[in-house]
Amino acid sequence: MNERTVVAQALSQALSDYLTLEEILNLLENPKTTQHGDVAFPVFSLAKVLRKAPQAIAADLVADIPDEAFEKVEVVGPYINFFLDKGQVSHATLTEIAEKGSDFGKNNTGQNQQVPIDMSSPNIAKPMSMGHLRSTVIGNSLAEIMNKNGYQSIRINHLGDWGTQFGKLMVAYKKWGSEEAVKKAPIQELLRLYVKFHEDAETDATLEVEGRAWFKKLEDGDEEATALWEWFRDESLKEFQHVYDLLKISFDSYNGEAFYNDKMQPVIDLLQEKNLLISSQGADIVDLEKYDLNPALIRKSDGATLYITRDLAAALYRKENYNFAQALYVVGNEQSGHFKQLKAVLNELGFEWANDIHHIPFGLITKDGKKLSTRKGKIVLLEEVLNEAIGLAKAQIEAKNPDLANKEEVAHQVGVGAVIFHDLKNDRLNNFDFSLEEVVRFEGETGPYVQYTHTRCASILRKANFEMEAGANYSLNDPESWEVIKLLQAFPATVARAGDKYEPSIIAKHAIQLAQAFNKYYAHVKILNEDSDLSSRLALVHAVKIVLKEDLRLLGLEAPEEM
Numbered sequence: 001m002n003e004r005t006v007v008a009q010a011l012s013q014a015l016s017d018y019l020t021l022e023e024i025l026n027l028l029e030n031p032k033t034t035q036h037g038d039v040a041f042p043v044f045s046l047a048k049v050l051r052k053a054p055q056a057i058a059a060d061l062v063a064d065i066p067d068e069a070f071e072k073v074e075v076v077g078p079y080i081n082f083f084l085d086k087g088q089v090s091h092a093t094l095t096e097i098a099e100k101g102s103d104f105g106k107n108n109t110g111q112n113q114q115v116p117i118d119m120s121s122p123n124i125a126k127p128m129s130m131g132h133l134r135s136t137v138i139g140n141s142l143a144e145i146m147n148k149n150g151y152q153s154i155r156i157n158h159l160g161d162w163g164t165q166f167g168k169l170m171v172a173y174k175k176w177g178s179e180e181a182v183k184k185a186p187i188q189e190l191l192r193l194y195v196k197f198h199e200d201a202e203t204d205a206t207l208e209v210e211g212r213a214w215f216k217k218l219e220d221g222d223e224e225a226t227a228l229w230e231w232f233r234d235e236s237l238k239e240f241q242h243v244y245d246l247l248k249i250s251f252d253s254y255n256g257e258a259f260y261n262d263k264m265q266p267v268i269d270l271l272q273e274k275n276l277l278i279s280s281q282g283a284d285i286v287d288l289e290k291y292d293l294n295p296a297l298i299r300k301s302d303g304a305t306l307y308i309t310r311d312l313a314a315a316l317y318r319k320e321n322y323n324f325a326q327a328l329y330v331v332g333n334e335q336s337g338h339f340k341q342l343k344a345v346l347n348e349l350g351f352e353w354a355n356d357i358h359h360i361p362f363g364l365i366t367k368d369g370k371k372l373s374t375r376k377g378k379i380v381l382l383e384e385v386l387n388e389a390i391g392l393a394k395a396q397i398e399a400k401n402p403d404l405a406n407k408e409e410v411a412h413q414v415g416v417g418a419v420i421f422h423d424l425k426n427d428r429l430n431n432f433d434f435s436l437e438e439v440v441r442f443e444g445e446t447g448p449y450v451q452y453t454h455t456r457c458a459s460i461l462r463k464a465n466f467e468m469e470a471g472a473n474y475s476l477n478d479p480e481s482w483e484v485i486k487l488l489q490a491f492p493a494t495v496a497r498a499g500d501k502y503e504p505s506i507i508a509k510h511a512i513q514l515a516q517a518f519n520k521y522y523a524h525v526k527i528l529n530e531d532s533d534l535s536s537r538l539a540l541v542h543a544v545k546i547v548l549k550e551d552l553r554l555l556g557l558e559a560p561e562e563m
């Protein structure tokens with residue numbers, strides 16, 4: 001039970017005629033300084049109802065508050081300040097965490113309803129960008145956070161594996177490509193072919209025509225076109241898979257744009273039925289002027305469908321298959337117009353569940369303030385970035401703990417974890433600068449710092465050979481441990497807030513705060529001192545270890561026992 005609930009319950013008896021428990025909870029505040037206690041209740045909100053001076057109300061209320069749970073209850077101005085009984089609260093918190101283990105902080109808000117999360121979604125035959133990396137790690141963390149809030153997440157990789165560019169690629173491959181070259185470095189070679197196509201097409205108009213013809217073949221199920229498409233897709237996926245393996249992230253579905261190729265007609269029929277489709281210069285569009293949006297282009301004059309047509313089909317498919325409570329799309333901020341259009345069209349179609357669709361945008365990764373991306377065919381290969389991070393982690397482990405048994409594995413957990421944590425620790429909409437040295441540091445607000453704190457807990461517990469005992473008393477009364485206890489207690493509410501706001505950084509910040517508070521505790525208190533509080537302090541270490549590990553897991557990081 002958290003501190004606010006303790007206070008709300010203590011007040012609820014006396015206030016039952018005026019406020020519900022829920023309302024009391026919403027009124028409670030956390031004082032800025034510890035001098036004003038742990039939780040404060042502002043009395044002025046009652047002054048009108050009771051037609052009495054706040055001071056008098058406060059005095060009356062305090063007389064009615066059961067005092068077992070509190071060290072003291074004070075009236076200061078129009079506030080009642082509650083000082084919780086540290087001993088009781090610490091005992092309750094530490095035993096609850098030990099009992100629940102990794103389930104601590106879980107709630108059932110989602111009631112097991114499904115939440116498809118559209119994430120990663122790179123484009124076939126193109127390199128995976130830093131933006132796709134962000135989408136992958138934010139999406140993965142949100143999946144864990146939603147699960148912890150009682151939902152069932154479904155990770156969907158909505159691959160960009162359809163569209164006119166595949167026709168162009170086929171033309172380029174047949175003219176200038178070879179099987180060996182594609183096999184050797186699929187994405188680089190396919191990118192080269194694609195770039196060459198566009199260069200040559202500037203002076204040779206027949207290329208575009210051929211490209212369209214090949215895409216038409218593909219859409220009509222032509223054997224050769226389909227075989228080429230499948231091959232390009234497989235080769236690209238194999239390369240993407242290296243990145244996913246390094247991140248240890250997997251998907252429940254790889255249904256990309258191509259999957260909806262035969263599922264668009266019903267959407268178009270529906271739009272027609274509702275008289276929403278209007279023809280404009282031979283193309284079919286949905287007018288969205290009343291939403292202050294550009295029209296949605298549904299079908300081009302040559303009959304070809306578009307990105308949004310496939311997304312409409314995908315949304316309908318997801319509703320039908322998952323009956324989702326919410327559907328999330330973790331896609332860069334630059335596509336916010338697209339998702340506004342998508343929701344608007346679904347709304348025009350009369351689907352109330354259009355409101356359950358949420359675009360989860362995020363900012364750019366920059367290098368010295370500039371967008372990091374495809375520079376003149378020179379691409380930042382994610383696989384290289386991750387491998388370099390692993391290398392840097394390895395060097396630090398080599399220097400700090402050369403005898404560590406499973407160095408390779410830990411270097412992987414730390415290096416990749418560092419990159420993920422760096423991505424998630426800031427509000428997702430912020431742009432951030434990326435420098436590997438900055439990311440893989442064991443100090444500061446980094447993933448390795450949190451992981452290191454977790455290993456510190458593990459090492460203390462190993463040394464003490466500690467196990468929790470049923471029925472034992474684990475109360476702590478000192479102000480140093482209190483700071484840590486409060487952060488442990490805050491974890492369930494933190495999980496709920498991160499889910500409400502779709503914001504992994506809320507978890508990352510909690511992890512950093514808890515790690516910092518614990519390290520301060522560690523610096524000030526001799527944990528292993530043989531006195532009567534020894535087992536309570538160890539119980540605290542035990543609880544910190546559990547919660548840090550959960551924080552890390554929710555972000556997609558592993559928590560090594562030693563590093």
Ligand code: ARG
Pocket residue numbers: 118121122123158159160311314329331
């Ligand atoms: N493939 C797209 C891109 O790289 C992202 C797809 C996002 N998902 C979606 N359902 N539209 O820009």
